[in-house]
Amino acid sequence: MINVTVNNLPVEIEAGATVLDAIQLAGFNVPTLCHHPKLKPYGACRLCLVEVEGARKLQPSCVVPAADGMKIHTDTDKTRAARKFVLSMLFSERNHFCMYCQSTDGDCDLQQSAYREGMNHWPITPAYKPFYVDTSHPDFILDNNRCILCRRCIRTCGELVGNHTLSMEERGSATILIADHGLQLSESTCISCGNCVQICPTGALFDRRSAYQGRETDLVHTPSVCMDCSVGCHRVVKTRDNRLVRIDGDYDANFVQGMLCEKGRYTPVANKMERVQQPLIRRNGELIPVSWEEALSTFATQLKAHAGEEISTCIHGRQPAETLSAFRDFFKTEFEAGQVALCGQDESAAIALELAKEFGPFESKLEALDEADAAVVLGADLIKDYQVAGFMLQRKLSEEFVLIQMTKKPNKLGKNISRKLIMVGDNYADLLDVVAGSKAYESDSADARYGRMALEALAAAQHPVIVIGKWFARKENMDQLRRTIEFARSINAKVLIMKGNTNSFAGAIYGLDLRANYKAAPVAFYALGDGKACPKSLEAFKNSGYKIVQSSYFNEITADADLILPCKIWDEEEGHYLTTDGRLELNRQAITVHEQQRSVREVLMNLSEKSGLTLKADWQTELTDKISSIVLA
Amino acid sequence: MAKPKVASDWLAGCAGCHMSFLDMDERIIELTKLVDLRATPITDLKEPDEEGVDVGILEGGISNSYNEEVAIKMRARCKYLVALGDCAVFGGVPAMRNFCGAEAALKRAYIETESTDESGKIPDDPELSTTTHVRPVSDVVKVDIFLPGCAPSADAIFYVLSELAQGRVPEVNDLTNKWH
Numbered sequence: 001m002i003n004v005t006v007n008n009l010p011v012e013i014e015a016g017a018t019v020l021d022a023i024q025l026a027g028f029n030v031p032t033l034c035h036h037p038k039l040k041p042y043g044a045c046r047l048c049l050v051e052v053e054g055a056r057k058l059q060p061s062c063v064v065p066a067a068d069g070m071k072i073h074t075d076t077d078k079t080r081a082a083r084k085f086v087l088s089m090l091f092s093e094r095n096h097f098c099m100y101c102q103s104t105d106g107d108c109d110l111q112q113s114a115y116r117e118g119m120n121h122w123p124i125t126p127a128y129k130p131f132y133v134d135t136s137h138p139d140f141i142l143d144n145n146r147c148i149l150c151r152r153c154i155r156t157c158g159e160l161v162g163n164h165t166l167s168m169e170e171r172g173s174a175t176i177l178i179a180d181h182g183l184q185l186s187e188s189t190c191i192s193c194g195n196c197v198q199i200c201p202t203g204a205l206f207d208r209r210s211a212y213q214g215r216e217t218d219l220v221h222t223p224s225v226c227m228d229c230s231v232g233c234h235r236v237v238k239t240r241d242n243r244l245v246r247i248d249g250d251y252d253a254n255f256v257q258g259m260l261c262e263k264g265r266y267t268p269v270a271n272k273m274e275r276v277q278q279p280l281i282r283r284n285g286e287l288i289p290v291s292w293e294e295a296l297s298t299f300a301t302q303l304k305a306h307a308g309e310e311i312s313t314c315i316h317g318r319q320p321a322e323t324l325s326a327f328r329d330f331f332k333t334e335f336e337a338g339q340v341a342l343c344g345q346d347e348s349a350a351i352a353l354e355l356a357k358e359f360g361p362f363e364s365k366l367e368a369l370d371e372a373d374a375a376v377v378l379g380a381d382l383i384k385d386y387q388v389a390g391f392m393l394q395r396k397l398s399e400e401f402v403l404i405q406m407t408k409k410p411n412k413l414g415k416n417i418s419r420k421l422i423m424v425g426d427n428y429a430d431l432l433d434v435v436a437g438s439k440a441y442e443s444d445s446a447d448a449r450y451g452r453m454a455l456e457a458l459a460a461a462q463h464p465v466i467v468i469g470k471w472f473a474r475k476e477n478m479d480q481l482r483r484t485i486e487f488a489r490s491i492n493a494k495v496l497i498m499k500g501n502t503n504s505f506a507g508a509i510y511g512l513d514l515r516a517n518y519k520a521a522p523v524a525f526y527a528l529g530d531g532k533a534c535p536k537s538l539e540a541f542k543n544s545g546y547k548i549v550q551s552s553y554f555n556e557i558t559a560d561a562d563l564i565l566p567c568k569i570w571d572e573e574e575g576h577y578l579t580t581d582g583r584l585e586l587n588r589q590a591i592t593v594h595e596q597q598r599s600v601r602e603v604l605m606n607l608s609e610k611s612g613l614t615l616k617a618d619w620q621t622e623l624t625d626k627i628s629s630i631v632l633a
Numbered sequence: 634m635a636k637p638k639v640a641s642d643w644l645a646g647c648a649g650c651h652m653s654f655l656d657m658d659e660r661i662i663e664l665t666k667l668v669d670l671r672a673t674p675i676t677d678l679k680e681p682d683e684e685g686v687d688v689g690i691l692e693g694g695i696s697n698s699y700n701e702e703v704a705i706k707m708r709a710r711c712k713y714l715v716a717l718g719d720c721a722v723f724g725g726v727p728a729m730r731n732f733c734g735a736e737a738a739l740k741r742a743y744i745e746t747e748s749t750d751e752s753g754k755i756p757d758d759p760e761l762s763t764t765t766h767v768r769p770v771s772d773v774v775k776v777d778i779f780l781p782g783c784a785p786s787a788d789a790i791f792y793v794l795s796e797l798a799q800g801r802v803p804e805v806n807d808l809t810n811k812w813h
Contacts, residue, residue, distance in 0.1 A: 098812040099719050099726060099783040111812060120779040120810045121722050125772055128731035145732075 034150035092124035109201035136186035153196035162395030232579030261387035309338035312521030316531030320575020325619035341516035348473035349508035374461035380469020421451035582631035640681035646693025699762035783813035
C-alpha cells in the first residue's frame with residue numbers, strides 16, 4: 001500500500017494503482033473520455049490531466065501510476081484551463097454540432113464534459129473538413145466526423161472481443177477509424193457484435209435502429225440476461241412505450257466485461273418475422289382463427305383421445321426453467337407421453353450429469369476461461385455457438401496464450417492467436433494422445449511449428465482449461481470423456497462442458513430427452529416458442545397425425561400444423577435460465593402483450609385445469625440440488 | 634431609473650429562438666415591467682435605437698455580408714450582446730453547408746432539387762448580399778453572453794433577460810447551458 005494526497009485529502013491505495021484510481025478512491029472526480037473501466041488505460045484524450053506536485057507538467061491521471069507521497073490536485077486554475085483547452089481542440093477538429101447528432105442531450109460523454117467545464121461556446125472555430133462515413137453495415141453507422149480518436153472502439157474490438165477488426169489510418173488530424181485495411185464494415189472481418197458501438201463516447205459509432213428513438217433517460221432499462229445461448233450474458237433491454245428499442249451489454253453486472261454478440265444484441269431487435277396473433281385451427285386446409293377456449297378444448301380432447309406412446313412432445317430450450325419443469329410434469333409424469341424431448345440433438349448437458357455421477361463436481365465456472373493461459377477445445381465451435389465465451393479465449397492475443405483445438409469443421413476461434421494447434425476431425429482420442437504425450441505430434445504442415453510450440457506451452461501452463469462441446473460430449477465417446485477428465489485432473493486443468501442451447505442444462509436435470517430418436521406419433525405437440533426447430537424434430541413432427549404447435553412466429557413448423565397457438569417471446573415473459581456453468585439467471589419481462597399471447601407455461605396451466613391436474617409449483621429445488629454436484633464454485 | 638432597453642434581430646437562423654422567446658407566455662408581461670422592449674423582428678420597430686440599447690440579442694449565425702452588417706450594427710449600438718441559440722453560438726444548422734461549400738449548397742437548392750425544372754438558376758442580383766462561410770456571431774463581433782440551445786428554452790431566455798435587467802450577469806448552469 002502507498003499513501004498519496006488528493007486535494008489535500010490523504011488516501012491509502014494499493015501499489016500499481018493509477019493516479020485516477022487514487023482520485024476516485026478519495027471521492028473526487030476528474031472527467032475522462034478515452035478511459036473506460038472495462039479497458040486498459042490508454043491516455044489518448046488528455047482530459048484527465050491533473051497537477052502532481054513536483055512534476056514539471058500536468059499528468060494524465062488515467063495512465064500515470066500513483067507513487068508514495070504523491071500530492072495530487074484535480075481542481076486548480078491550471079487543470080481547469082487545460083481541460084477547457086483539450087475540449088476546445090476536440091470541438092474544433094470535426095463536426096461536433098450537437099443538433100445533428102442522435103447522441104445529444106445526455107448520451108454523449110463529450111457534450112457532458114463540456115457542460116461540466118461550463119463551456120457554452122467554442123473558442124476555436126471548427127475546421128469543417130469532411131470525413132469518411134461508412135453506412136455499409138446493417139446494424140450501425142460509422143461517422144468519422146464525430147470521432148474524437150479516443151480508440152475505445154479499437155480497444156474493445158481487440159482487448160475485449162479479440163477480433164481486431166478496427167484500427168486507425170492516416171495520422172494527426174487526418175486520422176480516421178477503419179475496418180481491416182480500409183474495407184467497408186460490411187465487407188470486413190467485423191462480426192457485428194456491436195460492443196464498439198456501445199462503448200463509443202460520442203455519436204461516431206451509432207446504432208441504426210435506436211438512433212433518434214429517444215435518449216437514454218427516455219428509455220426504460222430492464223436488466224436481464226441473454227437467452228440466446230447457454231453462456232447467459234447479462235444485458236440491459238431498453239424499451240420505450242412498450243416497444244423494444246435497443247439491447248446493450250450490462251457493464252454493471254461484471255460478467256465478461258459486459259460483452260454481447262450479434263445474436264444477443266442485434267438479432268432480437270432486427271427480428272421481422274410474422275407473429276402468430278391468435279389461436280388458429282386448420283379446417284379443410286385453411287387456418288381459421290378461434291378463441292383460446294376452443295383451442296384449448298381441442299388440445300385437451302386430443303390428449304384425452306390418446307395416451308402414452310401415442311403422444312409425442314418436444315420443447316425448445318429457449319423456454320424458462322419454470323416451463324421446462326411444468327412441461328416434464330405434465331407430459332412425462334401425468335400423461336406418460338412416448339416422447340418428452342428437448343429440441344436440438346445436443347446431449348452435452350446430460351453427458352455432464354452422467355460424468356458428475358462418477359467424478360463428483362468436476363466443472364468450473366466460465367471465468368476459468370478468463371484466467372486460462374492455455375486452452376484445449378474439443379468438439380465445440382465457441383465462436384458460432386457460444387460467441388462471448390469465444391471472446392474470452394480469442395482476446396488473449398497479446399498474452400502468452402496457447403490454443404489447442406480439435407474441431408469437426410474449421411472455425412474462426414483463435415484466428416489471431418499465434419501459438420496454436422488446430423486439428424480438424426472428430427478423432428478426439430488421437431488429439432488426447434498427442435496432448436497427453438503418449439503419441440508424438442507428427443506433422444509437416446506449415447503450422448506444425450506453432451503446433452509444437454503450443455504443445456510445449458501446454459505442458460508449462462499454470463492455468464490450463466479444457467472445453468468440451470457437443471460433438472465430443474456424446475454417449476458414444478464416454479470412455480474418451482472419462483480419459484479427458486482424468487487427464488485434466490493430472491495436469492490440474494479446469495473443465496467446462498458447453499451445454500446445448502439456452503436452457504439445455506435445466507432440461508437435462510428435469511430428465512427431458514436431449515438426443516431423442518424422434519418418432520412421428522398420432523398426436524404431436526411442439527412447444528417451440530420463439531425458437532427454431534431442429535431438422536430431426538421438424539421432420540418427425542411433420543409426419544405426425546394431429547399436429548399442435550405453440551409458436552411465436554409463422555415458420556416451417558406452423559406451415560402444416562393443425563392447431564397453432566400463439567406464444568409470448570423472450571422479452572414478454574419472465575423466467576429462469578440455467579447457464580452452462582450452473583448460474584441460475586433471471587430473464588426479466590420488458591414488454592407487456594395483449595392477452596391473446598400466452599406463454600407455454602400458461603397453456604400448460606390452462607390444460608391442467610381442464611384435465612383437473614395440479615402442477616407442482618417448485619421448479620427450483622431440483623436444479624439447485626443438482627448444480628452443486630456438478631459445478632465447482 | 635429608466636428600464637434597460639432590449640433589442641433583438643435574427644440572422645441565419647430559423648426564427649425558432651424568437652418563437653421560444655414568445656413561449657414564455659404571460660411572463661412576457663412580467664418581463665416588460667423589467668425591460669423596455671425595443672426593436673425586434675416581430676415588432677414594428679426593426680432597427681436598434683441609434684442612441685443605443687442596453688442589451689442586444691442576435692439569433693442565427695453569420696452566413697452572408699448582410700448578416701455581418703446587422704451584427705456589427707447591433708454590436709455598435711448595445712452594451713451587452715447576447716448570442717441566442719445554437720446557430721448564433723456555434724453556427725448551427727446553416728453551418729452544415731461549410732462542409733460542402735456555399736457553391737455546392739446553392740447549386741443543390743436552386744438547380745438540383747427534384748422540384749426544379751431546367752429554368753432553375755442561382756440568384757445573382759447585384760443587390761443581394763454576398764454568401765460567406767457560416768460562422769458563429771462571436772467570429773464577427775464580440776459576444777458577452779452565450780445562450781446555446783436549439784432553441785434555448787423559454788425558461789432560459791426569461792432567466793437570462795431578467796438577470797440582465799436587474800444588473801446581474803446570468804450564470805452558466807444546467808438551465809442556460811444546454812446544447813442540442
